[in-house]
Amino acid sequence: MLRYTLLRIFGAIPTLLLVIALAFLMVHAAPGGPFDDERVLPADVEANIAAAYHLDDPLPKQFVRYLGGLLKGDLGPSYRYRDYTVAELIGSAFPLSLKLGAMAMALALIVGVIAGTEAALRQGTRIDRIVMGFSMTGISIPVFVVAPVLVLLFAVKLQWLPAGWSGASGMGRYVLPVITLALPQVAYIARLTRASMIDVLGRDFIRTARAQGLGTRTIVRVHALKPAMLPVLSYLGPAIAAILTGSVVVEEIFGIPGLGQFFVRGALNRDYTLVLGIVVFYATLIISLNLLVDILYGAIDPRVRYR
Amino acid sequence: MKSLRILALFVMLAGFAACGGETDSGATANTLQRGLPSDPETLDHHKARSTQAAEVLRDLGEGLAGFTANGELVPAAAESWHISEDGLTYTFHLRDGLRWSNGDALTAEHFVAGMRRLVTPATAAFYAQMIVDIENAASIVAGAATPDELGVEAVDDRTLVLRLSRPTPYMLSLLTHPSTFPVHPGAIAEHGDAFARPGKLVSNGAYTLDAWVPGSVVALKRNEYYWNNSATAVDAVNYHVIVQNNAELNRYRAGELHTTSTVPPDAFAQVREEYGDELRVAPYLGVYYYGYNMAKPPLQDNKALRQALSMAIDREQLAEKIMGRGEAPAYSWVPPGVNNYEPTKVGFAALGKEDREKLARVRYKEAGYGEDNPLQIEVRYNTNDTNKKVAVAIQAMWRDVLGVEAALINEEFQVLLTNMREAEVTQVFRSSWIGDYNDAHTFLSVLQSGNAANMPRYSSDEYDGLMARAAQQVDPERRRLYLEEAERVMLSEHPVIPLYFFVSKHLVSPEVDGWGDNVLDYHYSQHLSLKAAD
Secondary structure: OHHHHHHHHHHHHHHHHHHHHHHHHHHHHOOOOOOOOOOOOOHHHHHHHHHHOOOOOOHHHHHHHHHHHHHOOOOOEOOOOOOOEHHHHHHHHHHHHHHHHHHHHHHHHHHHHHHHHHHHHOOOOHHHHHHHHHHHHHHHOOHHHHHHHHHHHHHHHOOOOOOOHHHOOOOHHHHHHHHHHHHHHHHHHHHHHHHHHHHHHOOHHHHHHHHOOOOHHHHHHHHHHHHHOHHHHHHHHHHHHHHHHHHHHHHHHHOOOOHHHHHHHHHHOOOHHHHHHHHHHHHHHHHHHHHHHHHHHHHHOHHHHOO | OHHHHHHHHHHHHHHHHHOOOOOOOOOOOOEEEEEEOOOOOOOOOOOOOOHHHHHHHHHHOOOOEEEOOOOOEEEOOEEEEEEOOOOOEEEEEEOOOOEOOOOOEOOHHHHHHHHHHHHOHHHOOOOHHHHOOEOOHHHHHOOOOOHHHOOEEEEEOOEEEEEEOOOOOOHHHHOOOHHHOOOOHHHHHHHHHHHHOOOOOOOOOOEEEEEEEOOOEEEEEEOOOOOOHHHOOOOEEEEEEOOOHHHHHHHHHOOOOOEOOOOOHHHHHHHHHHHHHHEEEEEEEEEEEEEEOOOOOOOOOOHHHHHHHHHOOOHHHHHHHHHOOOOEEOOOOOOOOOOOOOOOOOHHHHOOHHHHHHHHHHHHHHOOOEOOEOOEEEEEEEOOHHHHHHHHHHHHHHHHHHOOEEEEEEEOHHHHHHHHHHOOOOOEEEEEEEOOOOOOHHHHHHHOOOOOOOOOOOOOHHHHHHHHHHHOOOOHHHHHHHHHHHHHHHHHHOOEEEEEEEEEEEEEOOOEEOOOOOOOOOOOHHHOEEOOOO
């Protein structure tokens, strides 16, 4: 088992290296540099800046320097946020993005599953049509439209909630971003749940349960929900991906200092170290999670260990 | 029941996450809430570059001179100064009892240390060229002299002498720029380059740094040791970082901001209707222009063509109909409102629309083009709505007046910058220039041969000669005549098409007192106060 684990860990290293090398090449291949501006600097000043940030070294040397830093766990200083290191920025931004994502995911699951189930039970009624109509709207309207509308309604008109992140402290400022992020997922999950629940409710074992005299609520809770959840569970992966990408827009509109905003701004500002740092961070995260799952599989099922 | 367990897990996770530590940015009733279009890249005033960093730094620090709310230059850390007859020696007398935000005494030596650090190559300061007219500054930046050779000397704790290599009439306004502020030597010795972070930064302005959450807010609080602290009305200032200007407008509407950094172009008319006097529009030291690539055909040796293209543009329509936010049509390179300067206008500025267009067609013919031989040209601009609207309008004007077939190419900003600098593929390109200080020199020096920011690659011995002679003048009137003549010479060669002059646009809440409009668009928080909420 130990041998298998070590093998898998060493196997992940080339993948990570490849990701880093590709990302490094790509950010440097983009035209322009982190310090280019309409106000072009005098040559001497520019040379001093290039030297201070090692941008005058040949690319391979810069790459080796970067890798050397990585080995020491150093993602380097950010070019755009020059008072901060990339590690500090990721360290403060990622928990926030994670928190938002988790809250949105939880909200989407709870509301989506309940709404979908109710719609399935009342198939063809007005409630069903309302739920389905709402979910169609939720899927079709993009995040960058939903967010300003919510802000106009709840922050500008009603003044119940803050319009921007730094406008308040406490939980209130989470409400609008989380709803915005969750909305398309609520809609999708509700539709999935409804379809799958209708399918399950038509099966023989449900009829048997009914014949035994069980109430509808009990049947749904005890017998139908579990099989009906399978498509929803397999949708969780894409849903998490959608929430991650959606968070880029939401973070920008609400001014949330999360990872998505740093990533996009970093790319536009040619903040090489910040963009690379975030790519390396995500790559490491995903590779380690996959690794963990594989190792767990190996632990549970010995057949996996011997190919 | 596995699925339910997963569901429960998510709920718990979200619950835990929600209970995580919250930071409170210390909002009291007397806190000014200002919008900022992006984070300062650093609060190290020697390494900062952007206008938004400078805005925050003017609150945190103070130079020898400063500005009033209306843009009048006044003594700041220095209480008075004396300029020698030849304009080469400036003697500053600092105020008595100046202190840093930690209570330490602030002396003339700290100004010396600041300016030396600015030109030290290892500092890699973007504004190192700011004090290039101080003796030896240029050779220190180039690595040919040591920082202690800089022509700045502390005669005693309260007397500072600057020696210049040529008369620089705008020297005092440079000394309001954050790059010339002093440094606390102890802070740098202790923290090195990380001295500008919250908890470490020692400042000498009306405010001191309280907290900074990158991507969210920069929070300042009153500096109790500031010499003029009794005149500071607002206890704390929060600069909210809001990248999207529509989001900023919404936050102003929701009452979360007292002042905004701008107004979204699309919402301008509506905002003017809705807010009336709260909308402050003022001339701003900046020109929006199209540059020609003077290093490549077809524009290189064809002055008639450059003139024809410039003349065919209806700047009034552009400024009023396309922009419509108070922008002024530009017939000169230097904007109006610059100290001691009367911008020279291009020759055709006085012509009516019909005469102008007729003459444009004549020049177009002279240039060797016509109906059966139309000019095909590429216009490059960086992707954004305003640039696009302007480009489409100009494309149409050129087509209607001259029959020019212009192709519009929008590029990401960094791509356009690279293309402009290489001057290989560009023909006509969009750019702009914002003045660093209130003097015509900040605009005219751009087009001197060899200036790195000279994107059109304009090079004229006559222009360079006039600029050099202006630089030697001590008498402001004579200097001004040379500068105006230089602008006339340059405009007659048409290396650029000035299109319109910028305006600054802010929403300022009726709760705020003391806001003044000025061409530099500087708004020190120390000049502002909040009316007590009813």
